[in-house]
Amino acid sequence: KQEVTQIPAALSVPEGENLVLNCSFTDSAIYNLQWFRQDPGKGLTSLLLIQSSQREQTSGRLNASLDKSSGRSTLYIAASQPGDSATYLCAVPLNSGYSTLTFGKGTMLLVSP
Amino acid sequence: EPEVTQTPSHQVTQMGQEVILRCVPISNHLYFYWYRQILGQKVEFLVSFYNNEISEKSEIFDDQFSVERPDGSNFTLKIRSTKLEDSAMYFCASRAGLNMYGYTFGSGTRLTVV
Numbered sequence: 029k030q031e032v033t034q035i036p037a038a039l040s041v042p043e044g045e046n047l048v049l050n051c052s053f054t055d056s057a058i059y060n061l062q063w064f065r066q067d068p069g070k071g072l073t074s075l076l077l078i079q080s081s082q083r084e085q086t087s088g089r090l091n092a093s094l095d096k097s098s099g100r101s102t103l104y105i106a107a108s109q110p111g112d113s114a115t116y117l118c119a120v121p122l123n124s125g126y127s128t129l130t131f132g133k134g135t136m137l138l139v140s141p
Numbered sequence: 142e143p144e145v146t147q148t149p150s151h152q153v154t155q156m157g158q159e160v161i162l163r164c165v166p167i168s169n170h171l172y173f174y175w176y177r178q179i180l181g182q183k184v185e186f187l188v189s190f191y192n193n194e195i196s197e198k199s200e201i202f203d204d205q206f207s208v209e210r211p212d213g214s215n216f217t218l219k220i221r222s223t224k225l226e227d228s229a230m231y232f233c234a235s236r237a238g239l240n241m242y243g244y245t246f247g248s249g250t251r252l253t254v255v
Binding site: 059060062064069070071072073074077079117119121126127128129130131132133134 | 147172174176182183184185186189191196197199230232239240241243244245246247248249251
C-alpha cells in the first residue's frame with residue numbers, strides 16, 4: 029500500500045524567500061508524481077507533473093524534483109509571494125490498475141508581506 | 142485551458158436524503174474519477190470509471206454510492222441515503238489516458254449533511 033508523507037505540515041515565511049517542500053512515498057514503483065495547490069475550501073490546481081523517467085520539471089518559479097529510487101520529491105518555490113499562500117499537495121498514482129492517486133496531507137504555506 | 146466543471150459548489154442536505162453531484166469532465170478525456178476530502182483530512186479515492194463502467198472502487202464506495210455517465214458528457218455521483226459522515230468536499234477528476242497522464246480536478250462540491 030502506498031503511503032505519502034509531506035514535511036513540513038505548515039510553513040510560514042516572509043515574502044521573497046526561497047523555500048522547499050518535501051514529499052516522500054513508500055512504493056517507488058510509480059509512473060509519475062503530481063504536485064497540486066489547494067486554496068482554502070477550493071479545488072485542486074495541478075502545478076507540475078513529473079514523470080518517473082524525469083528528474084526535474086519546471087514551471088515559472090516552481091521546480092519539482094523526483095528521486096524515485098529513494099522515494100522522494102521536492103517542490104522548490106523561488107522568490108515566494110503572498111499569493112503563493114495555499115496548501116500544497118503531493119500525489120502519486122498506484123502502479124497498477126487504473127493508477128488511482130494517493131495523496132499526502134499537504135504542506136500549508138503562508139507567505140507574509 | 143480545458144476545465145473539469147462541478148455543480149453545485151455547495152449542497153446542504155438532510156440526513157437520509159439522496160444527493161446527486163454533477164461533473165462535466167474534459168471532453169476528450171477517457172478516465173473519470175471521484176475523490177473526496179473530509180475536513181482536515183487527506184484527499185481519498187472513491188471510484189474510477191472507464192468505458193461506461195466502474196473500473197475500480199475503494200472501500201468507502203459502498204452500496205450507498207453510485208456513478209453514472211448518462212449522456213456522454215455529464216458524470217454524476219449519487220449518494221442514496223446520506224449520513225452525517227458523508228459531509229466532505231467531493232472532487233471529480235478526469236484524464237486523457239493512464240500511466241503517464243496527469244489528472245485534472247474540478248473545483249469540488251462541498252456537501253454538508255445535517
